[in-house]
Amino acid sequence: MKSSALVFLTAFMALSASWGGFVLAPQIQLGRNAQAKTVPAGDLYPVARPGLANQGADVYRALGCVHCHSQQVRQDGVKCELVLTDAGTNTTATLAALGKLKPGLATAETLSGLPKTLMPLADMNAADPLLKVITGAGAKAEVHVTPTGPDIARQWGRRHTVAQDYVFDSPVQPGTRRAGPDLANVGARFPDRNWHLRHLYAPLAEVANSTMPPYRFLFEKRPVGSGPVPDALALPAGFAAEPGFEIVPTDAARALAAYLVSLRADSPLFEAPVTLPPAPATTAAK
Amino acid sequence: MTAPPSNPPSAIDASCRLPLFGLFGGAAVCLALASGFGLIASLSFHKASLFADCAMLSYGRAYPAWSHLLVYGFCVPAGLGAGLWLLARLGRVEVAKPWLIAFGAKLWNLGVLVGLIGILAGDASGFEWFEMPRYAVIILLAAFLIITLCAFITHYGRSRRHEEADSPSGTEARFVTSEPTLYPSQWFVVAALFWFPWIFTTAGWLLHYFQVRGVVQVAVGWWYAGNLLNVWLPLTGLAATFYLLPKITGRPLQSQYLALFAFLTLVVFGTWTGMPAHAPLPAWMPTLSGGASLLALVPALAVVASAILTCRGSNVACLGGPLCYAKFGVVSFAVSSLLIALTACPLISRVTDFTWFNHGHATLRLYGFFVMTMTGAAYYILPRVSGIEICANRVRANFWLFVIGTLLFTLPLVAGGVTQGAKLLDPSILFLDTAKPAMMAFRMSTLGEVLIAAGSGLFLFNVLAVMAAWYRSVCRQAFANATARLETAEAQS
Numbered sequence: 001m002k003s004s005a006l007v008f009l010t011a012f013m014a015l016s017a018s019w020g021g022f023v024l025a026p027q028i029q030l031g032r033n034a035q036a037k038t039v040p041a042g043d044l045y046p047v048a049r050p051g052l053a054n055q056g057a058d059v060y061r062a063l064g065c066v067h068c069h070s071q072q073v074r075q076d077g078v079k080c081e082l083v084l085t086d087a088g089t090n091t092t093a094t095l096a097a098l099g100k101l102k103p104g105l106a107t108a109e110t111l112s113g114l115p116k117t118l119m120p121l122a123d124m125n126a127a128d129p130l131l132k133v134i135t136g137a138g139a140k141a142e143v144h145v146t147p148t149g150p151d152i153a154r155q156w157g158r159r160h161t162v163a164q165d166y167v168f169d170s171p172v173q174p175g176t177r178r179a180g181p182d183l184a185n186v187g188a189r190f191p192d193r194n195w196h197l198r199h200l201y202a203p204l205a206e207v208a209n210s211t212m213p214p215y216r217f218l219f220e221k222r223p224v225g226s227g228p229v230p231d232a233l234a235l236p237a238g239f240a241a242e243p244g245f246e247i248v249p250t251d252a253a254r255a256l257a258a259y260l261v262s263l264r265a266d267s268p269l270f271e272a273p274v275t276l277p278p279a280p281a282t283t284a285a286k
Numbered sequence: 287m288t289a290p291p292s293n294p295p296s297a298i299d300a301s302c303r304l305p306l307f308g309l310f311g312g313a314a315v316c317l318a319l320a321s322g323f324g325l326i327a328s329l330s331f332h333k334a335s336l337f338a339d340c341a342m343l344s345y346g347r348a349y350p351a352w353s354h355l356l357v358y359g360f361c362v363p364a365g366l367g368a369g370l371w372l373l374a375r376l377g378r379v380e381v382a383k384p385w386l387i388a389f390g391a392k393l394w395n396l397g398v399l400v401g402l403i404g405i406l407a408g409d410a411s412g413f414e415w416f417e418m419p420r421y422a423v424i425i426l427l428a429a430f431l432i433i434t435l436c437a438f439i440t441h442y443g444r445s446r447r448h449e450e451a452d453s454p455s456g457t458e459a460r461f462v463t464s465e466p467t468l469y470p471s472q473w474f475v476v477a478a479l480f481w482f483p484w485i486f487t488t489a490g491w492l493l494h495y496f497q498v499r500g501v502v503q504v505a506v507g508w509w510y511a512g513n514l515l516n517v518w519l520p521l522t523g524l525a526a527t528f529y530l531l532p533k534i535t536g537r538p539l540q541s542q543y544l545a546l547f548a549f550l551t552l553v554v555f556g557t558w559t560g561m562p563a564h565a566p567l568p569a570w571m572p573t574l575s576g577g578a579s580l581l582a583l584v585p586a587l588a589v590v591a592s593a594i595l596t597c598r599g600s601n602v603a604c605l606g607g608p609l610c611y612a613k614f615g616v617v618s619f620a621v622s623s624l625l626i627a628l629t630a631c632p633l634i635s636r637v638t639d640f641t642w643f644n645h646g647h648a649t650l651r652l653y654g655f656f657v658m659t660m661t662g663a664a665y666y667i668l669p670r671v672s673g674i675e676i677c678a679n680r681v682r683a684n685f686w687l688f689v690i691g692t693l694l695f696t697l698p699l700v701a702g703g704v705t706q707g708a709k710l711l712d713p714s715i716l717f718l719d720t721a722k723p724a725m726m727a728f729r730m731s732t733l734g735e736v737l738i739a740a741g742s743g744l745f746l747f748n749v750l751a752v753m754a755a756w757y758r759s760v761c762r763q764a765f766a767n768a769t770a771r772l773e774t775a776e777a778q779s
Contacts, residue, residue, distance in 0.1 A: 004441065004468065004476055011477040011553055015484055015513075018557035022509040022571065023488060026502045029568060033500050062408035064346025070640055074564050153713030161566045163501040171412040171493070172503045174566055178640040178710065179331075179724075181717050203334070209718050211725060213330050213345060214338040 056259025070175030308391030316359025377444025512560015606682030611662020618654025643703025694734030702727020
C-alpha cells in the first residue's frame, strides 16, 4: 500500500460495514422492541419485573453470575402433532373426514379418549388443509407444538430463548458458559424463594455434589431473639449456624432470590411457538 | 520546507524510551496482576467454599478482573508501545511528544486501576471483554486518544515524507515518499490505532451512556469483543511479527503481497466475527458471523505462509529469544483461528457452545499469540531503547514458562470443553456429571496458569530490571557530571 490514506480507507470501509451490520442493523430491527402478544392467548409479554426482582438483576450482574450461568435455552427443532380435541356431533362425518386424512384413522377407537394425537406433522403449515377437513365435518382439532433438543429435555425450558425474552433486561446477560445449569427458566423450576436463599447460602444443602461456591457474604449471622426475623434460613443439620444463632439474608440476597424466582421464559410467541401442557387452547392454528 | 534529516536509530530509540517505559512497565505490572486474579478465579473451582465470605475474590468478580487486567492492562498498552516504536523506527523519525505519551500511559494505567476497583466493588458492566464500569471508560478513551494522537503525529512526520521543493507544478505542493510503499507493519499499526477508538467508543457509548435496549446490547457487546479479539489484537500483534521475523532472521519479508493479502482479509473478514452460533439474535447475524469466522482462517494461513517463507533458510538459531516468541505467536494465532473457524460449523458449535472450549481458544489467542508476541517484542525493543541488555537466560526461561504454561492452560480447556459439550447434548446424563469432566480439565489448566503466573512475574522482573538499570545509570551519570563539573570549577578558581 502506497499511503496511509489507503490504509485508513480500507480500515474505514471494513469497519463501517460491520458496524452497519452488527450495530446499526440490529438497532433498526430490534432496538424498539416492546411488549409483544403471546400466541394465541394475546397476553402481553414480557412483563416488567417487580421492583425487588429488578434490584436482584443488579445483584446478579454485580456478582458476575453470568460467567458460570447462561440464560439461553437452545432447541433443535419442533415436534408438531395434530390433536383431535372434539369429535363433534356427527361422528359419521368426522370418521369420514379422518379417513380422508389417513385411512387407518377412520375407526371408532380414534374418537374415544379425546384429546387424541392423530398424526405427526412436518411443520405447522402442513396442518392448515387437514384442519379444514376436520372442522368441515364439525369436529375440532389443534396443532400441538413441542420443541425438542437436549436443553428442553433437561427441563431448562419449554422453548428456545428469543430476542423478545430480554426486552426488559439491562444489561442483557445471555451468558456464554455453563459451569452451572442454565437459568433462563429457573423460576419455573424452583419457584420457592426460600429454596434459592438456602441454595445461595449453602448449595450443598440443597443439591448433592453441587460445585457452586456458597455465597455466605450475602447473609448475616445473628443471635436469635434480637428481633423477629421471619425469613431466617431453615437449614438442614450440618449447615445451620450454631445454637443460639440464625442465618438472615441481607437485602441483596432477598433481591437476588426474587430475581431468580422471576426468571421464566416460556410464553408461546409467534417466533417461538410452544404448547404448554396445562393450558387447553394454546397454539391452536386458526 | 526542506526534508528533515534522517534521524539515527539511536536518537529514535532514545525518544521512545520514556513512553515505552510507561507503557511496557504498566503492561508488565498488569500482566502479573492479571495472572494473580486468574489464579484466584481458578481456585474457586478447586475448593468452592474458599471465598464464600469474600465477595471481592469470588469467581464472578475475580474472573472479570482477570480479563480486564489482561486485555486493558496488558494487551492494549503493550500493543501501543510496540506500535509506537515500530512507527518511529520504520518512519525513521523521533517519536512526537514523548512526555505527552508517557502522561497518556499513566492516565491509561489509572483508568485500568479505576476499572479494576470498580469491578471488584461490584460495578462490572456484565459484558464479557468489556467489564469496566462507565467511569473507567472515559478515562481509558481519553488516554488512548492522547497516545493515538501522538502516534499519528509521529507517523505523519516521518522523515521519508518530504515536500518536493522543486515541484514542476509550482504552486501545488506535492507530498511524496522516498520509498514507494509503507512497510506492512505500518499498515497494521495505523489500522489498529484507527480501529480501537471506534469500537471502544461504540461499546462505551451504546452499553454505558446511551444504553440500547434488549438484545441489541449483546449484539453490540459481541461485535466489540469480536473486533477486539479477532481484529485489534491480530493487527497489533502481527505488526510486531512482520517486523521481528525478517529483522532477526536477516531475510526480507516474504512477501509484501502476502502481507497485504493477510491485512485485507483480516480487516474485511475478522470484523464480522464474534456472534456465537446459538445467540438469541435474528438468525442472519450468527450465520453471517459464522461464515466470517471460517473466512478469518484465510489471513491466519497467509501469515503462517509468510512466516515460513521468511524464516526458511535462515540459520539464525532463536534460542528462546524474541524470534522464538514471535514464531510461537504465529503458531498460536493460526491454531486459535482454526478453533474459531471450527465453531463456525453448526455441528461443532452445537457441541462446543457454552463449554470451556471457547475460553480455551480465547486464552490461546490472548496468551499464546498476543502475550507471547508482545513479550518477545518487549525483549527486543527494551534493550534497544535503554541500551541495557537483558540476561538471555532469563528471557529463555520466560519463553519456556510461557510456552508450557500456555499449552497446559489452553489444551485441557479445549479438550475438556469438547467432552463437556458432548455430555451436555445427552439429556440422560445429569448436569452435574457433565460438569465434572470439565472440572478435571479446568483443574489441569490451573497448573498452566501457575506457570504463566511465574512467567509473568519473571517478565515484570526483567522489565523492571531494565528500567532500574537505566535509571541507575542516569543517576550515576548525573552524579559523575556533577562531580566532574565541580572539579573543573575548582580547577578554574
